[in-house]
Each structure stands twice: as structure tokens, then as C-alpha cells.
Amino acid sequence: MRLTGKLGSGRKSRASFEDKLFKYTTMGVAAFVLALLWGLVVKLLFDAQMSIETFGFEFLTSDIWNPNKDLYTALPFIFGTLMTAAVGIGIGVPISIGIAIYLSELAPAWIREPLSFLIELLAAVPSVIYGLWAIYTLRPILTGTVEPALMDVLGWTPLFEGASFGIDKLAAGIILAVMIIPTVASVSKESMMAVPDSQREAALSLGATKYESTRMAVLSYARSGIFGAAILGLGRAVGETMAVTMTIGNANLISWSLLDPGQTMASVIANNWGEADGLMLSALVEIGVVLFIVALVINVFARLMLGRLMKAVPMTGGGL
Amino acid sequence: MEGKIVTERLNAFFGEVHAVKNVNMAIPANAITAIIGPSGCGKSTLIRCVNRMHEVVRGAKATGKVYLDGEDIYDPETDPVEVRRKVGMVFQKPNPFPTMTIYDNAVAGLRLNGEKDWSKLDGAAEDSLRLAALWDEVKDNLGASGVSISGGQQQRLCIARALAVQPEVLLLDEPCSALDPIATAKIEDLLFDLKDRYTIAIVTHNMQQAARIADFTAFMYLGELIEFGETKRLFENPEEELTEKYITGRFG
Numbered sequence: 268m269r270l271t272g273k274l275g276s277g278r279k280s281r282a283s284f285e286d287k288l289f290k291y292t293t294m295g296v297a298a299f300v301l302a303l304l305w306g307l308v309v310k311l312l313f314d315a316q317m318s319i320e321t322f323g324f325e326f327l328t329s330d331i332w333n334p335n336k337d338l339y340t341a342l343p344f345i346f347g348t349l350m351t352a353a354v355g356i357g358i359g360v361p362i363s364i365g366i367a368i369y370l371s372e373l374a375p376a377w378i379r380e381p382l383s384f385l386i387e388l389l390a391a392v393p394s395v396i397y398g399l400w401a402i403y404t405l406r407p408i409l410t411g412t413v414e415p416a417l418m419d420v421l422g423w424t425p426l427f428e429g430a431s432f433g434i435d436k437l438a439a440g441i442i443l444a445v446m447i448i449p450t451v452a453s454v455s456k457e458s459m460m461a462v463p464d465s466q467r468e469a470a471l472s473l474g475a476t477k478y479e480s481t482r483m484a485v486l487s488y489a490r491s492g493i494f495g496a497a498i499l500g501l502g503r504a505v506g507e508t509m510a511v512t513m514t515i516g517n518a519n520l521i522s523w524s525l526l527d528p529g530q531t532m533a534s535v536i537a538n539n540w541g542e543a544d545g546l547m548l549s550a551l552v553e554i555g556v557v558l559f560i561v562a563l564v565i566n567v568f569a570r571l572m573l574g575r576l577m578k579a580v581p582m583t584g585g586g587l
Numbered sequence: 588m589e590g591k592i593v594t595e596r597l598n599a600f601f602g603e604v605h606a607v608k609n610v611n612m613a614i615p616a617n618a619i620t621a622i623i624g625p626s627g628c629g630k631s632t633l634i635r636c637v638n639r640m641h642e643v644v645r646g647a648k649a650t651g652k653v654y655l656d657g658e659d660i661y662d663p664e665t666d667p668v669e670v671r672r673k674v675g676m677v678f679q680k681p682n683p684f685p686t687m688t689i690y691d692n693a694v695a696g697l698r699l700n701g702e703k704d705w706s707k708l709d710g711a712a713e714d715s716l717r718l719a720a721l722w723d724e725v726k727d728n729l730g731a732s733g734v735s736i737s738g739g740q741q742q743r744l745c746i747a748r749a750l751a752v753q754p755e756v757l758l759l760d761e762p763c764s765a766l767d768p769i770a771t772a773k774i775e776d777l778l779f780d781l782k783d784r785y786t787i788a789i790v791t792h793n794m795q796q797a798a799r800i801a802d803f804t805a806f807m808y809l810g811e812l813i814e815f816g817e818t819k820r821l822f823e824n825p826e827e828e829l830t831e832k833y834i835t836g837r838f839g
Contacts, residue, residue: 376645465682469745471643473696473752474672483695487686 308559315556318549326553332519339550341557343519347436347529348558351511352504354440354525359447359504360497366448367455367493372481383453390449398513401442405514406433409441414526425523432516437525439515443507447500454499454573458492459485495572502565506558508533532558591616591756591786592637597651599632599641606632607649608810614756614803619778619787621801621818623794625838629810630790631679634758637788638674639667655756672700674756675749680765681741683733683748689716690729692744696752711751719747720777739770746777750785757781759789763796775800794834798822806830 318326322340329340366386370379414431421427462485470480486493516528517538530538532554540551590613599607607629614620614637622630635641636649639660652659660670683692693712694702702708712729716722721743725736733744742762749757759778763771778787778800791797797804797818804818806829814821814830825831832838 463682465678465680466684468640468643468676468678469682469684469748470695470699472638472640472671472676472678473699473748474668475699476668479699483699484684487684490686 311552311556311559315549315553317546318553321546322550322553326550327557330521334547337546339547341532341550341554343521344530344532344535344554345557346521347515348505348531348533348561350523350525350529351436351439351443351515351531352501354437355443355447355504356497356501357444358441359444359500360451362444363448363451363496363500364455364493366452367459368481368485370452370456371459372477372485383456386449387453388449390453394446394507394509395513397442397446398510401438401510401514402434405438405441409433409438418526426525428524429522429526431526432528434514434516434528435526436515436529439511439529439531440525442510442514443504446507446510447503450503451496451500454496455489455493458489458496458573461492462488491572491574495569495574498565498569498572502562502569505565506533506562508537512537532561590614591656592788593654594633594636595652595654597633597636597649597653599629599636599649600647601632601644602646606810607636609651610807610812612805612812612815614786614788616786617783618802619782619789619800620803620805621797622788622790622805622807623792623797623833624807624813625833626792628807630805630807631760633807634676634760634788634790637756637758638671638676640671640676642667672696672752673754674758675752675754677742677745677749677757677759677762679761681738681745683741683744685732685734687733688730689725689733689736689744692733693747693751695748700752715747715751716744718750718777718781719743720773720780721747737770739766739773742766742770742774743777746774750781754785756786756788759787761790761792764792771796794822806833808833 318339322329326340327345328342330342331338331340332343333339370383374382410431410433414427414433414437417427417437418431466484466488467480470484475483511531512534515530515534517530517534518528519530519535520527522529536551536555536558540548543551592614594610594612597607597610597612598605610633612633622633624630632641637653637655637660641647641649649661651661653661655670655673659665660667683689684695687695690712691698693715694708697708697711702711713722713726716725721740724740725731725744734741736744742765746757746759746762763774766774775796778789781787782802789797789801801818803816804821805815806813806821806825806827808829814825814827816826821830822834825834
């Protein structure tokens with residue numbers, strides 16, 4: 268009590284002023300994020316307004332992209348985005364689950380720790396590097412071996428019709444698979460490691476083999492986490508721009524064949540905004556709005572699936 | 588030594604920690620054997636060696652012999668998966684599979700063995716749930732999740748799940764420690780009814796429980812088996828001073 272003389276109270280008022288300043292400054296910086304998001308959405312909608320008014324709902328359902336007639340619609344790009352993302356998920360998710368099972372259930376700690384670190388490191392590789400790798404390493408493999416083989420065996424299906432260029436939806440899908448593996452594998456691994464050992468023991472004590480107990484106790488218990496990880500990967504695949512733009516061939520074409528080039532929502536914006544103006548620029552911004560909404564919905568959904576597990580993972584909407 | 592299960596110079600380790608020291612013990616058939624002792628005395632580890640569950644923990648190993656009907660389950664030729672099909676286990680915390688229904692939990696082990704015949708699965712589900720004294724409480728609700736029932740019911744579901752594969756031995760690792768007295772009494776009654784058909788070994792930190800239900804009791808201390816004998820004799824007239832100290836509560 269003796270300390271609360273004049274000196275004490277003086278210090279107290281200075282401290283409370285400092286603390287207030289501290290609190291409101293940080294609060295202001297945090298509010299800036301909200302303002303930024305708000306500004307972004309308003310600006311996007313404002314710039315897309317001309318396109319929205321001109322093309323209406325047909326923007327999403329028609330496949331015309333004709334600068335000469337000033338007609339722009341988005342279906343080929345929505346199609347390209349969905350198809351490349353589907354290939355990326357189809358290839359990337361099973362591999363990621365395999366990696367996660369090995370790391371969580373089978374690998375000894377001295378392998379698990381460094382390997383997990385390396386996999387997470389892959390997520391930090393800039394996507395332009397993946398794009399270059401795709402052009403100089405993946406493309407010769409595709410045209411030399413993989414695509415001719417696919418054409419021989421599955422050429423009769425609409426998915427593998429046509430000629431092999433190595434710059435096509437298959438290449439973009441494969442590069443997306445490579446890019447989502449780090450995220451999907453490490454999030455799946457975390458959700459498998461969160462399964463209590465008592466579940467594994469329950470299966471083993473019934474006479475399950477390691478494989479059976481993984482399937483019965485681990486995968487089913489962790490299924491919502493694994494599903495959330497896959498959706499998180501989907502979010503990344505849908506928004507990824509640079510590596511896809513470098514590998515997809517950039518043709519405004521709706522074709523089921525993975526060997527044909529295509530265009531995604533992200534790649535059409537990256538390819539055209541430089542020389543676009545007027546209605547075309549507005550149409551590109553509207554594609555951006557569609558992409559933004561899709562990515563947002565996917566990420567929010569993934570987050571709900573993952574619940575508490577994944578507070579630390581930033582939303583990966585792709586980007587350059 | 589005679590017994591359904593006989594351990595011979597059994598030692599168990601967690602890394603450097605020597606958890607079970609040179610235990611020679613015979614667990615008689617068709618009786619309840621309780622293993623008591625203070626926390627950390629190795630009693631859980633001991634029974635986990637009997638179905639080779641000890642070794643699934645990272646860094647754990649066991650040496651010595653454990654005979655089941657005269658066959659050494661630690662023989663390199665023996666498949667631990669086969670051992671565990673004969674020796675069922677119930678754990679400290681109820682651990683039904685949360686993504687499975689009550690029915691699917693009960694027949695999970697049979698499905699593992701490849702049983703697909705619905706009429707056989709239905710029969711086994713009812714039989715095992717009746718054996719576990721749970722049937723009347725869940726028969727109208729078999730499609731509900733295995734974790735939608737109370738803790739005591741979940742533990743009886745785990746007993747049913749273990750019994751459905753028709754093991755010869757049932758090991759229970761402090762099965763009532765998470766349960767209230769009423770649920771505990773139900774499980775004790777149930778074990779009493781089961782002992783004619785199974786060899787039962789139960790680890791418990793509750794001496795009254797051992798005195799109530801066990802035909803034989805083993806007392807362990809610091810990883811060693813101190814004394815083993817008929818429950819009545821061990822509690823009324825212990826041969827070892829340590830046993831007497833423990834059961835009279837004069838223990839550090």
C-alpha cells in the first residue's frame with residue numbers, strides 16, 4: 268500500500284494512456300483488413316457492373332469469347348477450371364493420403380519429422396518455378412511417354428482424343444496435383460495423428476492387421492479431416508494462376524479431351540488483362556468475381572470441415 | 588505350473604524403463620484373476636503382454652515366454668494377429684468406433700474375419716450384446732452411433748465387441764475406472780456370469796473390486812509379482828509383508 272503514493276498513481280495514469288494508445292493502434296491496423304476486403308469487393312463489383320448488365324446470367328452459360336464483336340462469356344473458363352481442378356484432385360488427393368498414412372501410421376519418428384518438414388517446404392516453392400519445371404521436365408515426359416501410352420490404351424474415350432502436345436489440361440492438372448500435395452498431405456497427416464491411440468488399439472485387439480486397423484480405426488475416424496484437406500486442396504487448385512497459365516495452352520475451348528489445351532478463370536485473366544479495356548476488362552473482372560466467390564465458398568467449407576484442427580493454416584487461394 | 592495362460596520369466600520394457608520384471612505366473616482357466624497394485628506397478632503392461640498389445644507402443648519390447656494352452660505366443664512363428672483373435676481385450680476408457688453404429692461395433696471383429704452372411708452377423712450381434720447384458724437397452728436402437736450411449740453402456744459394447752469373435756480369454760484393463768458405481772456393478776455382475784465360458788484377467792486399482800469378483804488375485808509392486816493366490820487367502824492371510832501393507836492401506 269505504501270507504494271501507491273503520488274509516484275504510483277502518476278505511473279498508473281501514464282500506463283493507462285499507453286495501453287489505450289496501444290490498444291487502439293493495433294485495433295486500427297486490424298480494422299484495415301476489413302476495410303481492404305470491403306474495398307476489394309466493392310471495386311470488383313463496380314468494375315464488373317458493365318459486364319453484368321450487358322450479359323446477365325448468360326455470362327455463366329454461354330461459350331462465346333469474341334473481341335471483334337465485343338461479346339464475352341465465361342463458360343469455357345469455368346469448364347477449364349473445373350476440369351483441371353478435378354484432374355489435380357483426382358491425382359493429388361490419393362497420393363497425399365498415401366503420404367499421410369505413411370507418415371502418421373508407419374514411419375519411425377526419425378523419418379517422419381524431417382520428411383514432414385520437407386513436404387511442408389514444397390508448399391513454399393513459388394508457383395512460377397513449378398511452371399518452369401512443367402515446361403522443361405514434365406512436358407518431354409508427357410509427349411514422349413505418358414500421353415502416347417494414354418492414347419494407345421484410352422484413346423477411344425473422349426478424355427484422351429487428339430494429338431499429344433504436352434501443353435494441355437492434363438499437364439495443368441498434373442502440376443496442380445503436385446502443388447496441392449504438400450497442403451493436402453500435411454493436413455491429412457495432422458488429422459490422422461489426432462486419432463486417439465485407443466482407437467487403433469481397439470482394432471488391433473480384435474485381430475486387425477496394421478492395414479485393417481488403419482482403414483477401420485484411423486481413416487474412418489479422421490475422414491472429415493481428410494475430406495477437409497481435399498477441399499482445401501481444391502481451393503488452391505481452383506485459384507492457382509501462374510503454373511496453370513504456363514502449362515494449359517490458353518485456348519478458349521470447351522473440350523473433354525485432357526490432351527487439348529484450355530483456359531481457366533485465373534489464366535484467362537492473367538493472359539488478357541494487359542490489353543483489355545472497356546467491356547472486355549469488365550468481363551475479366553466479372554470472371555474474377557466468380558472465381559473469388561467460388562474460392563471463398565470452398566475455403567469456408569473446408570474450414571468448417573476441419574474445425575479446430577486447422578487454425579494455423581492460411582487460406583491458400585493460389586496466386587502468382 | 589498349470590494354467591490357461593502361463594508366463595515364464597516375462598520381462599517388458601518401454602525404451603530403458605523396465606516395467607515388468609521376471610514374472611512367472613499362471614492364470615487358471617474359467618476363473619477370474621485380478622491383478623492389483625499401485626499405479627505404475629506394471630499390472631497393465633503385464634496383461635498387454637498376454638495378447639501382444641504391449642509391442643504396438645513405440646519403443647516397447649518384451650522378452651521371456653507366454654504360453655497360451657501350452658503354445659508360446661512369443662515364438663517367432665506365431666502371428667500376433669492370431670493371438671489377438673483368441674485373446675480379447677477391453678480397455679480403460681471405453682473406445683467404441685465413433686463412426687460405426689452399435690450393431691457395426693458389435694460385429695466389427697467378425698467383419699474383420701471376413702464374415703459377410705447377414706444372418707450370422709445378426710445372430711452374433713444379438714448373442715454378444717446379450718452376453719454383455721446390453722441387448723435389452725439397445726435392441727431398438729442398433730443403428731445409433733456407438734458413442735451415442737452412456738459411458739457404462741459404451742464399455743459393455745466394447746465387451747460385446749470383444750466377445751463377438753469368440754475369444755478364449757478376455758483381458759480387461761481397469762475397465763471400470765471411468766464408470767460410476769452402478770455401471771461398475773453391472774460390469775462386475777456380467778464378468779461373474781462370463782467366467783464359466785472364458786478365462787478372465789482383470790487389472791484393477793480397486794481392491795474391493797478384486798475381493799468381490801476375483802477367484803485369484805495377483806499383487807504386483809514395482810514391476811515384480813509379489814504374491815499370487817486365491818483371493819480370499821491373499822486378502823485374509825497374505826504371505827508377504829508388502830502385500831499386507833498394500834491391502835491394509837499402509838503404503839507410502
